[in-house]
Amino acid sequence: MSQDLSVDFIKQSVNSGYLEFFELEVGKSSTDPATNILYFHAGTNGSMQDVTYDSKTYVAIPIFMSGIEMKGDGPLARPSLTIANVEAMIKSGSKFKSQMQDGTWNATVGETDVTHVNFELDDLIGSRITRRRTLEKYLNSSPTIEFRKDVFIIDRIEARDNTLVSFELAAAFDLEKIKIPSRIVVGKYCNWEYQGASTENALDKRRGGCVWKKQNQNVHADESKSSIFVTADDEPLILKSAVEGSTGYAAIADSSSPGTHALNVFVKDNTTGLYFRSRSASNNNALFNANGTVNNVFWQLCRVYTVYSSDGSGTNYTTDASDSRKNSYVFHTDTVWRALIPNQKSDNITPENGSSYWNRGDVCGKLLQSCKMRYQAIGSTSATGQNLLPSDLLDTSKILPFGAFPGSRKFR
Numbered sequence: 579m580s581q582d583l584s585v586d587f588i589k590q591s592v593n594s595g596y597l598e599f600f601e602l603e604v605g606k607s608s609t610d611p612a613t614n615i616l617y618f619h620a621g622t623n624g625s626m627q628d629v630t631y632d633s634k635t636y637v638a639i640p641i642f643m644s645g646i647e648m649k650g651d652g653p654l655a656r657p658s659l660t661i662a663n664v665e666a667m668i669k670s671g672s673k674f675k676s677q678m679q680d681g682t683w684n685a686t687v688g689e690t691d692v693t694h695v696n697f698e699l700d701d702l703i704g705s706r707i708t709r710r711r712t713l714e715k716y717l718n719s720s721p722t723i724e725f726r727k728d729v730f731i732i733d734r735i736e737a738r739d740n741t742l743v744s745f746e747l748a749a750a751f752d753l754e755k756i757k758i759p760s761r762i763v764v765g766k767y768c769n770w771e772y773q774g775a776s777t778e779n780a781l782d783k784r785r786g787g788c789v790w791k792k793q794n795q796n797v798h799a800d801e802s803k804s805s806i807f808v809t810a811d812d813e814p815l816i817l818k819s820a821v822e823g824s825t826g827y828a829a830i831a832d833s834s835s836p837g838t839h840a841l842n843v844f845v846k847d848n849t850t851g852l853y854f855r856s857r858s859a860s861n862n863n864a865l866f867n868a869n870g871t872v873n874n875v876f877w878q879l880c881r882v883y884t885v886y887s888s889d890g891s892g893t894n895y896t897t898d899a900s901d902s903r904k905n906s907y908v909f910h911t912d913t914v915w916r917a918l919i920p921n922q923k924s925d926n927i928t929p930e931n932g933s934s935y936w937n938r939g940d941v942c943g944k945l946l947q948s949c950k951m952r953y954q955a956i957g958s959t960s961a962t963g964q965n966l967l968p969s970d971l972l973d974t975s976k977i978l979p980f981g982a983f984p985g986s987r988k989f990r
Contacts, residue, residue: 595713595714595715596713597619597622597629597631597711598622598709598710599618599619599629599636599710599712600618600619600620600636600641600707600709600710601616601617601634601708602616602618602664602705602706602707603615603705603706603708604616604687604692604701604702604705605685605686605688605701606686607685607686608686609684612684613682613684613685614692616637616664616677617634617637618636618638619637619638619641620638620639620641620642621638625638626638628673629717630717631710631712632710632722637672637673637674639661639664639667640661641661643657643660643709644658645657654748654749655749656747657730657747658736658745658747659707659732659744659745659747660742660743660744660745661744661745662741662743663738663739663740663741663742663743664699664743665698666740666741669694669697675694678693678694678697679693679694687701699735699743700735702745703733703735704731704732705732706730706731707729707731707732707747708729709730710724711724712725729749729750730748730750731747731748731749731750732745732746733746733747734746763986764982764983764986765984765985765986766945766946766984767945767982768942768945768946768948768949768980768981768982769981769982770786770787770788770979770981771785771788772788772790772942773789773790773791774786774787775787775788775789776788776791776792777789777791778791787979788942788979788981789979790952790953792912792913792940793912793913794963803962803963804957804961804963805964805966806952806955807939807940808940808952809881809903809940809941809943810941810942811943812943812945812947812948813878813880813881813903814855814881814951814968815881815882815883815907815914815940816853816880816881816883816967817883817884817885817909817964817965818882818883818884820961820965821844821853821882822844822846824843824844824959825959826840826843826844827843827844827846828843828846830846831848831849833849833850833864833866834864834865834866835862836863836864836865838862839856840856840859841856841857841858841861841970842967842969842970842971843855843861844880844967845865847865851904852865852904853881853882854872854877854879854880855878855880855970857876857877861877863875863876865877881903881907881939882907883908883909883939884907884908884909885908885910886908886909887923888923888924888925888926888928889923892924894921895908895917895920895922896917896920897917897918902918905918907939908929908936909964910928910929911929913938913940915929915937915939916936916939917935917936918933918934918935918937919934919935946980949979950972950974951968953977953978953979954972954973954974954976954978955968955972956969956971956973957969
């Protein structure tokens with residue numbers, strides 16, 4: 579607000595040359611600039627004619643706002659806005675109805691397009707209303723000279739009849755029922771939605787900070803594309819044919835004496851059917867510890883997948899009642915899926931969300947290691963695409979968009 583405006587306002591007599599303008603947003607608009615706004619004024623300057631201000635035409639209608647106050651403690655004020663029944667005006671014929679019919683109107687409430695035909699007062703709940711104030715002498719000033727804008731949200735309908743409707747308003751920054759902070763500080767587990775901010779998602783569907791794609795990620799120095807898949811237990815998911823065709827691959831009969839293998843070489847334990855990747859050079863250590871757990875110091879347990887096919891017959895996609903991680907994994911469309919119920923290829927039960935036969939196999943474990951295995955992955959060979967063989971080593975120079983706070987200390 580300029581100093582001239584404040585001085586001029588003090589000199590005014592009651593309602594002399596003082597104007598209040600209101601801008602009511604109906605739902606949301608997908609256009610820029612927005613075309614879902616109704617403009618009106620209360621005629622506080624003594625005129626009930628339409629007024630043009632800031633290149634917009636404001637329609638004169640009866641309107642009264644009360645309960646506006648500023649205070650430093652207690653709950654925020656909730657003003658009341660009483661206005662001519664805009665629903666009746668729109669449906670019976672008015673300049674608002676003409677505005678909604680001119681071809682540029684674009685308003686959506688939920689998934690429904692709002693027009694003069696289906697408009698209801700309830701569509702205004704949650705809508706934004708802006709009050710603008712100036713003096714009549716500044717109507718044509720450029721740039722505009724006005725008081726600070728007051729922005730409110732229509733919270734509920736207090737009363738209505740055929741001629742008038744009263745709304746209870748809430749300040750746009752009213753924090754009632756809003757959780758602060760919006761992100762909870764968790765030290766260990768990432769709270770971003772996995773792949774929620776990926777560029778593969780539509781712009782209005784992106785959320786959070788995880789930009790990991792379903793496939794074709796940049797994990798090579800030459801920017802070539804590859805597909806990295808990892809289970810919820812941070813076990814690499816690798817194409818079976820790529821593993822079994824890799825240099826040094828061996829199927830071993832004795833897990834306690836697997837022979838000597840170089841770093842990143844894959845082996846298969848014939849007894850359990852599990853695949854492992856060597857984590858050290860000249861590795862001749864047993865695959866399992868004495869208690870039967872995987873010897874994680876020297877071997878990384880890996881899962882292998884095949885490309886989904888509906889050709890052939892027989893029970894091709896299997897499950898393991900003792901360990902569901904041993905279930906069949908398949909690639910379909912753009913990600914890896916895990917079988918939940920045994921099914922035959924000839925059944926043609928396509929992996930998809932909501933299926934009782936399949937669920938996602940590529941799932942984030944929400945740990946810092948889960949993030950590292952994706953964003954810091956490098957290939958152990960020059961192979962790309964689904965043939966990539968991820969190395970046990972990581973490129974720690976790459977920044978992680980981890981959504982937790984590892985540096986936070988547990989409150990005592």
